[in-house]
Amino acid sequence: MKRQMATTRDLDPDLPYDTEAVAGILEHWRDIPGNLMPILHDIQAALGYVPPESVPQIARALNQSRAEVHGVISFYHDFRSAPAGRRILKVCQAESCQAMGSRALTADLEAELGCGLGETTGDGEVTLEPVYCLGLCACSPAVMIGDEPLGRATVAAVTARLAAKGEVNP
Amino acid sequence: MWNEIRGLREGVDYGTPPRQGQPVTLTVDGVEVTVPEGSSVMLAAVEAGRAVPKLCATDMLESFGSCRVCLVEVEGRRGFPASCTLMVAPGMEVRTQSERLTQLRKGVMELYLSDFPEAEIADGWSEFHRTLDDIGIKTHGYGTGRVHFDLPVDDSNPYFLFDPAKCIVCSRCVRACEEVQGTFALTIQGRGFDSKVAASQDDPFMQSECVSCGACIQACPSHALVEKSLFSGGYERA
Amino acid sequence: MSVTVYVPRDAAALALGADATATAVEAEAKRRGEDVHVVRNGSRGMVWLEPLVEVQTPAGRVAYGPVAPEDVPGLFDAGFLTGGDHGLGHGPTDQMAWLKGQERLTFARVGITDPLALDDYLAHAGYRGLKQALELTPAEIVAQVTESGLRGRGGAAFPTGIKWDTVLKAEAPQKYIACNADEGDSGTFSDRMIMEGDPFALIEGMTIAGRAVGATFGYIYVRSEYPHAIRALRSAIDTAREAGWLGNDIRGSGTSFDIDVRVGAGAYICGEETSMLDSLEGKRGMIRPKPPLPAIEGLFGMPTAVNNVVSLASVPIILDRGAKYYADYGVGRSRGTLPIQLAGNLKTPGLVEKAFGVTLRELIEDYGGGTASGRPPRAVQIGGPLGAYFDESHFDLPLDYEELSENLGIVGHGGIVVFDDTVDMAEQARFAMEFCGIESCGKCTPCRVGSTRGTELIEKIMHGEDKSTNHQQLLGLLDVMENASLCALGGMAHLPVMSALRLFPEDFGLEASHVE
Amino acid sequence: MAESIGTANVEGEVIDLDHLVVMANQIGDFFASYPPERAREGLRNHLRTYWDPRMRTALLEHIDAGGDGLQERVIEAARLLRDRESDKSGYYGPPKA
C-alpha cells in the first residue's frame, strides 16, 4: 500500500517527507552490499516518490555523496522525484504491442485521460507512463495499472479497470 | 602508482595511469615497445611515439572507454577496440592509423561537433580542439537537431564556470572528483542524450558538495569547466 | 474425492483475467457443493487460450480455454470436472497439437506444477540435477555444462561452461552468481514464464552454478516490470531456504549458497551484464569496458558468473539427464533447445520450446497460426529491439545462431514479433533509433549522440528532407555506431534500421537501388 | 658588538615570576615519570639548553629566596645547573639510561 503524502507531511513539519520512514528503511538495509537500489524502491513504495530532500539523508547513511545518490535516482526511469497520480498506468510502447495497435491505443488513452505520456490527469488520479515491454507480448497490446497487468487492452477495458479499482492502488 | 608517474615525461599525457608489472613487448605501427603488464595499448602507443587521439582518457584517471576516438586495430582481432581499455599482450600487433580508423574517428568527432557550439570551434585551444585538429575535422553533416545549448551556464563559483553547451560528457570531471579529489560532488544526471554533468543534486556548484579543488577543471578537455580568470571581460556565449 | 482444477497464475494469464476465472471456479464449486481444489499453475505457453483451465481427470489433464468467469457455470454444467465436452474444451492437454510437437526441456514443468510448491517440484524431477551436482567436483560440473553445448540464452550466446570455467579458476575471497532476469527485449517473455511458472528450476540452476564456480551467493536481477515474477521468486527462495535447499550446508552437503532478488528500475541497458552489475552495486547502470571480464572482476570486483534465467534454468536438466541428452537436441553449434516466444500480430502466439533448427515459417504459420489481423505478414523482427527485421523471403531460415548471423540477424533471446502489411517500416526503423536513445546509458558517444542523430536523420528522410544526403549520413552513422560503440545497444542498433532500409526501401521513399 | 652580550641594562626579573614558576614546574611534571636522579639530570639539561640565561638567573635567584611554589625536584635540578653552569657542551633533552 502506498502511503498518502498528506500523512507523511504531518509527521515532520520541517521536512516535506517522512524522515522516520526513510530512517527505518535505511536501517533495514544497513550494511547490506549494493543497498541503494532497494532503498530507493522502498522509499518510493512508502512515500510514492523519492523526495529530493531525502537525498542527503540517504547519502549520509550510505557514506556516499548527494551527487552519487542523485545520479542513481536520475538514471532509472522508475524513480520519481515528485509525487505521481494516485494510480500509475503504464502503456507498452514496444514492438510487439506496436504490431497490435499500441500507437493507436496510446493516442486514444491520451485523449480519454486528457494527458500525455509522462503526465498526470488533471484530477491527480492517473499518471500515464510509457513502458518498454511488460513481457505480455503474446497478448499485445498490454498495459499495467499499478501491478495489475491487462492484455489485449482496449481503451474501454482500461477505463473500466480504472473505474472498478478506483479505491486503492495495489 | 605515483612512484611510477614520477618517471613519466613532463608534459606528456599517457592517457592511462602507469602500472607495475612484468615487461610486455608488442608492436605499435611496427614500432617495438616494451611496457609493464597491465598497461593499456594507449600508453604503449605513447611510449612508441605513436600517440592515439583521445578525449575521455588522461593518465590522472583510470581508463573509462567512453569517447571512442582512441580506437585501434589489432592484428587477428575483429573490430576496433578502444586503446585506453585494451590491455597490452605479448606479441600484439597494433595499428593506430588506417583509413578505416580515420573514417570511424571522424564519424565520432562529427557526433561531438553536432552538439558543440559552432562559433567556438575555430579559435579554441582546448584538448578537444587539438583532437579535432589531429583527426582533421571541423564540420559535421547532421544539420540541425537536438543540442544542449539552452542549458544555462553555472557561474555560481567565484573561480570557475560550467558551460554545458561545451560539455562533451566524457565524465572526466566526475571521475576526477571521485578518483583524484575523493569528494564525489559530481555526477552524470539522467542518461542517454539527456546526460548532463551535475553538481550534487543539480545544484549550482557553490551550493553543492563541491570543495572547489579544481580537479574537474584540470580534467575537462573542452573548456566547458574553465577558470573565470581566463576571460578578461566576463563570459558570454557566442 | 477432491478434483484438482488448474488456473494459471502467469502474468499473461492474469492479464487476461485468470484471477477472476479462478475465483469463479471456486465460487461455483462451493455453490454446487463440489470438492474442487484450485491450483494456480504456470502457463502452458498457449497464451491465446488463457485463462487456460485444466482439470485433473484419471485420464490426465483436460484443457478448457479461454475461460471467462461467465463461462464457468456452463463448464460445470458440461461436467468439465470429469473432462466433459464443452465448446471451450481442447481435450487432453498433452495431446494438443501446439504442445505435442514441442521439445520441452527447460520448460518441462512450466504449466504443469504449482510453481510455489516445493513438493510438487520434487515430484516432477526437481532438484535431481543438484543432487547429481553435489556428487561431482566443481570441475566435473563445469565439464558437464561445457559438453552440453549450452550457450547463453540471453542473447550473446557465449558458451556457459567456458564462462563458468573462468570463474572457477579465478582466485578470490568471494565469488558470485548473478542471474540476469532483466528481460527487456520486446517480444520475449520466457524468463518471466520460468520465474513465475517454475522458480525452483532457476534456484536449483543457480545453486548448481554456485557449487560449480565456488560462489556462495547469488543475485537475481529482475526488472521492475515483472512484479509477479519478483513475488514468485521471493516466495520460492524462502521456501527453498526453509527446506534446506538454500543457505548454509545445503542438505548436509557442505555446499552453501543463498540468493537475493534485486529489482531493476526501468533501464533496458541493465540487461547488459556489466551495466547490470553496476546496478546491483547500487550505481547508475553504466556499461563497463571489458576487459576485465565479469568472470574475473565482476560484482563488487569479485569473479562473477553472469547468466540469463533460461540458461540457468536449463542447467538442472543437463546435470540430471547428462550433457549428451541435452546436446543431442539442436543443430551445428546451436545445441539443445530454445524457448521461442511468438508475439506481435499472430493468431496463436505463445511460448514454443524447440530444438534449434525450426524454421520461421513453421513458427509463424504453424505455431503462430498466421496473423491475428488476417492480413498478410510483412515483417518479422527476431531477437528484440536490436534484432533485424526479415521479410517473407526469409521465412524458411532455420532459427539457429549461425544461420541468422549469416543473414545479418540475431537469435537474441528468441523473441519473434510479427507485423502485418499495415506496418510502416520507416517508422519501425525510426523507433529502433528512438528506443536506443531512450535506453542509452549515455556513456559512449556513438550511442549517446548517435541514437538521437539517427532518429533525426530518419525523420528527415521520412519527411523527404535532403533524402539522399541524409541517407548517406545515416549509413555513415550506422557504421560508426556499429563499430565504435561500447556495447551492443549502440553496436546493434544498426540491425533493425539497416534491415528495414534494405528490405523495405519504399517505406522510406527510397529507391531500392539507392539502398544497395 | 660583543660588549653587552648577556647583560641587561634593566633591573628585575625578565619574566613575571609566577609565570616562570609555572613553566619550571611544568618541566618538573614531565620528569616526574623518571627516577629522581635521571629526573634531576633531565631537568637541568632542559633548563640549560632551552632557557635564556636571564630566565635561569631569575629562577636561581628565586630559589635563593626560598623557591616559593617550586617543586622540590625543580629546585634540586636548578642547583645542579648552578654547580655545572660552566658546562657549555649543550646536551639535548632526555636523561641517559
Added chain:
Amino acid sequence: MPNPRKPEKETITICPYCGVGCGFKAETIGNEIVRMTPWKEGKSNHGHSCVKGRFAYDYYRHPDRVKTPMIRKSIDDPWQEVTWDEAFSYAASELKRVQATYGRGSVGGVSSSRCTNEEIFLTQKFVRAVLGNNNIDNCARICHSPTQFGLTATVGAGAASQHFDSILQADVIMVVGANPTEGHPVFGSMMKRRIREGAKLIVIDPRRTETVDSAHCHADIHLSLLPGTNVAVLNSLAHVIVRENLHKPEFIKARCEWQEFEHWAELVGSDEYAPETVGPIAGLDPEDIRRAARLYASGPNSTVYYGLGVTEHSQGSTGVMCLGNLGLACGMYGREGVGVNPLRGQGNVQGGSCLGSWPHVFSGYRFVTDKATRSSFEAEWGVTLDGEPGLRLPNMFDAALTDHFKGMYIMGEDPVQSDPNQNHIISALKKMECVIVHDIFENETSKYAHVFLPGSSSMEKDGSFTNAERRLGRVRKVVEPLAGYQDWEVTVKLMNAMGYDVHYNHAGEVLDELARLSPAYGGASFELLDRVGSAQWPVNKDAPEGTEVLHMEKFPRANGLGTFMLTGFVPTRERVTEQFPLLLTTGRILSQYNVGTQTRRTANSMWHAEDVLEMSLGDMQTRGLRDGDWVKVTSRFGATQLRVKESVRVNPGVIYTTFHHAESKANAVTSDLSDWATNCPEYKVTAVEVSKVTTDNRPRTDTAQQRPQHEERREPELAEAEG
C-alpha cells in the same frame, strides 16, 4: 569572446599555503597571473590542488597591498610613507638606540613559515650576526615546536619519517588531532584514495571531522576524546599493546634502546593507563581504545599522521613522544607505508624549523651552546656569536612586559591575531619601542608597529620551501615585486643598514650559504632543484637527490638507536569549572588559511565569511540558544562574540571554532598555558562559558556583511578541526 585567453608563459612554483607544498604552474599573460594550474610532475601533489592554491592567489594584487615603506615615531601617530632607504636607516637607528639603552638582548626577531628558506635563514642571520643575540624564533613555536622536540627525543629527527606517497602502502592509517581533508586537502585526497582502496582508519580527535565521516571515507574507529587527554589515551593504546604483547621485540631489540623500552613498558603497562581507567577520563569506551590499539599494532603497515591537535597542548611534546614511542614499539619505522608524520600547517614550517630560526639551535638543529658549531658559523659570517639560548617568542612578549625586551623584527607574522592571550600580546607590543613589521598587508600587529616594510608575495620572489615531507622545492618569481624588492633583499638591506656588509646576487646564493652550514641541506642548490624538480632532505653526498624515507637503517641519534620517552600523563591545569563548564577547541577549514591574511582577500570568503561556534544541540538547548544566535564566549582570559551553530560533529561539553577572521578574536579567549618543553600554546583546550547576547556589537568587516545566503548550508561540509 567565448573561448578563453591562452596564457603566454608558465612558471613552475610552489603553493604559498599549507605544508603539502603543491607544485603549480603559474600561467601569465604579461605581468598578470591568469591562472594557477597544479603541476603534474609536482611530487607532493601529482597534479592535484585545493581551492586555496588553485584559486586563492589573487591577493597578490589586492588593493590592500602596501607598496611603500612607512615609519612613525609612536603608534599613536599616523603612518608616514618614506623611501626604502629612509625606512632602512630609520629602522637601523632605532634598533641600535634600543640596544644601546636596554642592552643587546633587548631586541629580537621572528620569522614566518610563509617565508622562504632563504628569508628564514637570513632573518636568523640578522638576529645572530647583526643584533648579536639568539632572540630569534619562528612561528613554528606556536604550532609544531613540540614535533621538533618530541620526535627528536625519540627518533632523532624532528620531521616526518615518510614521504606523502608512502601512505599508498599503508594498511592502517591513524590520524591524531588532524583533519587532512580540510587542513591538508591534497594529502587528504591521497589518504582518502588509500582508504577507498581498503586501508583501515583510526581517528583520534574530539571532533567528528570530515575525515571521520564523509563520502567514502569512514573511520573504522573514532576516539572522540575530551580535549586535553591525548597523552592518557595514547598511553592507554600503549598499555594495550604492551599488555597484550602486540609490540615487536625483534624490531625494538635491533633498532632501539631496549632498556628504555622496558622502562616505558613498565610505565604505560601500569594500571593507571588501563583503558578502563583512561576511558572515563577521556570520555571514551575502553573497548574502543583496545580495538584501536590492536588495529594499529596489527598493521602490517601502520602509519601515523598528526597535527596541531597533538602539539598545541600543555603536554604537546609529550604527546608527540607518545606517537614516537608507539611507532617504535610496533616496529612502524624504516620502510614505506609506516612512520610518524606531522602535518605542517604552513608551506615552510619544516624549513622554518630546519634553518635555525630558533633561540637555541642553528640550522640543522645544532645547539648554540656547542662551540664547534658556533665556530663554523662565526667563520662564515665573520662575527662572534652568542653561546647562550635566546628568548622564545612568547618569552619575548613576557620580557617586554617587564621592560626587558623593546624591539622586534617581525617578518610575515601577525602575533596579535595568531598568538594566544591576545590582550597580553597587545600590552607587550605597546611597551616596545621599535617594532618592525615586514609583511604584504597591514595587519593586527602592524597597528603597534613603528616601521612597516612592504613584503613581496610568494609570486614575486625566488627561493625555496621545505614541505611537511621534508621536500625542498623552488619558489620562483612569477611577477615583479609590487614594492620593488624581494623579501630576502629587504632583510639583506636591513643588515647592511645596521652596518653589516653582506651581498648576494640572487636567492640561490643564500641557499648555497645555507647548504654549506647545514648538513641535511648540504647538497641543495637551485641548480639541483631546477634539474630534479624537488628533493627531500637529507640531500647530501650520500643522497644527492634526497631521501624519501628516514630511519631505514638507523636513527639519527648518537648511538643510532631509537629510544622510548617516559610519558606520564599530567592533566592540563585548564579544566572545566562550574563557571566555565565547556571546553573550547579550535581548528581550521578548507577555504581559509590561518589568520586569513591571504585568503580573506580572495573570493574564498564566499565559503567562510565568518568564524562560527559549533555546539551540540544539548548544550545549545540548556543555554536557550538557536542556530545563528550571537553568543558571548568567556574564558578566564577574555571574551569574544561569535555566531553559534548546531553541530553533530562535537560532543556535548565541547565547542569548536575556527580562527581565520580577526574580528572573531578567538585568541582573546585562549589560555596562556603552553607546552612544558617548548611553550607552544595550548590552543586546543580552553574552559569557557557561552551565553546569548542580543545584538552583535563587534566591529564587522565588509566581507562579513556580504555573507552569502547559502553560507549556512555549506558549513557542515566544510568546517574542520585542526590548526
